Amino acid sequence: MGACGCVLAQKELQKMNTYKAPRDKLACILSCCKVINNFLLSASISSNENPPGADEFLPVLIYVTIKANPQQLHSNLLYIQRYRRQSRLVAEAAYFFTNMLSAEAFIRNIDAKALSMDEMEYEKNIESAQAVLSGLSTDSDDMPMPSQSHQSVWQLPRSELGEPRQEAFNPNKHQGSASQLQFPPQSFETKSRSEGLHAKDQVSLGKVPSISDLEDQGGFMLMKEEKVNQVFRDFPYLYSQSGDLTISDVDDLLNKYKQLVLKYVCLSKGLGDAAPSPPVSISQSRAQNLAVTEKETKASRAVTLNEATDRDINLKVGVTDAVFVGEENSESKLAQGSDSNVKNDQRECLDQAHG
Amino acid sequence: MARAAGNRNIQAKLVLLGDMGTGKTSLVLRFVKGQFYDYQESTIGAAFFTQVLSLNEATIKFDIWDTAGQERYHSLAPMYYRGAAAAVVVYDITSKESFQRAKKWVLEIQRQGNPNVIMVLVANKADLDTKRDVGNEEGEQYAKENGLLFFETSAKTAQNVNELFYEIAKRVAKAVPLRPGGMKLHRRSQERGRRLFCCSGSSPFGSDDCNINSW
Numbered sequence: 001m002g003a004c005g006c007v008l009a010q011k012e013l014q015k016m017n018t019y020k021a022p023r024d025k026l027a028c029i030l031s032c033c034k035v036i037n038n039f040l041l042s043a044s045i046s047s048n049e050n051p052p053g054a055d056e057f058l059p060v061l062i063y064v065t066i067k068a069n070p071q072q073l074h075s076n077l078l079y080i081q082r083y084r085r086q087s088r089l090v091a092e093a094a095y096f097f098t099n100m101l102s103a104e105a106f107i108r109n110i111d112a113k114a115l116s117m118d119e120m121e122y123e124k125n126i127e128s129a130q131a132v133l134s135g136l137s138t139d140s141d142d143m144p145m146p147s148q149s150h151q152s153v154w155q156l157p158r159s160e161l162g163e164p165r166q167e168a169f170n171p172n173k174h175q176g177s178a179s180q181l182q183f184p185p186q187s188f189e190t191k192s193r194s195e196g197l198h199a200k201d202q203v204s205l206g207k208v209p210s211i212s213d214l215e216d217q218g219g220f221m222l223m224k225e226e227k228v229n230q231v232f233r234d235f236p237y238l239y240s241q242s243g244d245l246t247i248s249d250v251d252d253l254l255n256k257y258k259q260l261v262l263k264y265v266c267l268s269k270g271l272g273d274a275a276p277s278p279p280v281s282i283s284q285s286r287a288q289n290l291a292v293t294e295k296e297t298k299a300s301r302a303v304t305l306n307e308a309t310d311r312d313i314n315l316k317v318g319v320t321d322a323v324f325v326g327e328e329n330s331e332s333k334l335a336q337g338s339d340s341n342v343k344n345d346q347r348e349c350l351d352q353a354h355g
Numbered sequence: 356m357a358r359a360a361g362n363r364n365i366q367a368k369l370v371l372l373g374d375m376g377t378g379k380t381s382l383v384l385r386f387v388k389g390q391f392y393d394y395q396e397s398t399i400g401a402a403f404f405t406q407v408l409s410l411n412e413a414t415i416k417f418d419i420w421d422t423a424g425q426e427r428y429h430s431l432a433p434m435y436y437r438g439a440a441a442a443v444v445v446y447d448i449t450s451k452e453s454f455q456r457a458k459k460w461v462l463e464i465q466r467q468g469n470p471n472v473i474m475v476l477v478a479n480k481a482d483l484d485t486k487r488d489v490g491n492e493e494g495e496q497y498a499k500e501n502g503l504l505f506f507e508t509s510a511k512t513a514q515n516v517n518e519l520f521y522e523i524a525k526r527v528a529k530a531v532p533l534r535p536g537g538m539k540l541h542r543r544s545q546e547r548g549r550r551l552f553c554c555s556g557s558s559p560f561g562s563d564d565c566n567i568n569s570w
Binding site: 037050051052053054055057058059090091092095096098099101102105106109113114115116 | 371375376379380381383384402403405418420421422423424425427428430431434435
């Protein structure tokens, strides 16, 4: 079955939760089955084999269900069973609904034997998948949820996100997904959020990654996952926007800003005032541009530090928290105007710092 | 279960069981497509079929449910054969293993299924007689012992395929009582639901009851 057909069938299933009427939910299942059947049929015609039957259909339906991981599947199925008019849940609809029920039952009770694989290997894979999942869900608890990354999740087409998410996740598809189903859906959401963040990184760096690119990078990103979480803990406001901040954050930010200025002044005095810090040197060219415009807007401002230091401070602040610059200083327009530039710089800095 | 209504139109669910590759699907396809008229192309396709057979005594509409034969899906089977009027257990005469599997199916349905279900043992791929691994007598003997119908068929040559389904249809027609009882009760209760409401339009709280001027 072609990848595109598989995705199509998955989408039909994923739609189920968005409908309210039992009839509509059932229609989603039926159209998913139809898509699968069409693909099996065309595959059998092109390979000159017998027309497909249940022997071929059920495994594909199970695979599609695992890949789609539809929201609230169990509840939706029970809901249809209970509230779809019994005189309508007959014949073909009843048959394919039963297939869906049995696919769900199979996934729910999945074990090594059902997958015809070694018991030890199965356990090992399940454990590692669970470790990844639980690690992610605890990490994301104390991670501030930047609205920016939310947006990016919705901006990207679902299929593009869906593919790498699962591929990267599970070295072995069946097992990984089996364990996925044992977990509450929140953990996937956080997962897809952070994945979305990565995707956003990719986009903002100017690349347009294809699905297979994303899949390849998925594994690598997973390795970096811990480091990213570290970044969030160290620089909690790094990806925030002004809308995310509350009044109570202002105190915190002001404090951090003062500390930062103090530390920077001390550091730069210790270094003899001239040596630029590594992050600055990376984005030096952009800093020059920024500084030129800054000079003009800051003409009236009382400056206690010399020009060079001031410029660097602004950059440092930018690294720690781009929004802060915009809020505290008079050059908010400037900060917003060059928002994307600053963010690119930040990322470059971070990439440097975290390898 | 089979349902009858009015002038003996019977709807019957028929479930196909058997190991993978025994030709369950081909058997049904031969039956469904081989008929002079196709009653109704199923809208979704593979694995579910309907076919109407007209007998003297009744018209039978079969809903034919195909099942996945792989051993790993064995535990899911009860969902499929629940409520079936007939169960067709298929094995491949060139495979001893599929015969053993068929015996397992028979045993399971006898134990868990509806006791009135019409059970048929089908030895498929009769055209591959040279590669035969399960003797005709062997299957027939087992069927006799367990009170099953027995057919040796070939989906490829259409041998015995129509006979198989006609025999099932006859049995279904015989099994369904002439006077359906439960259905009528259901209809009546629906009609009773359409009772007229009695709306006199008079309010229990007339203006006299809450006359402010009285005090």
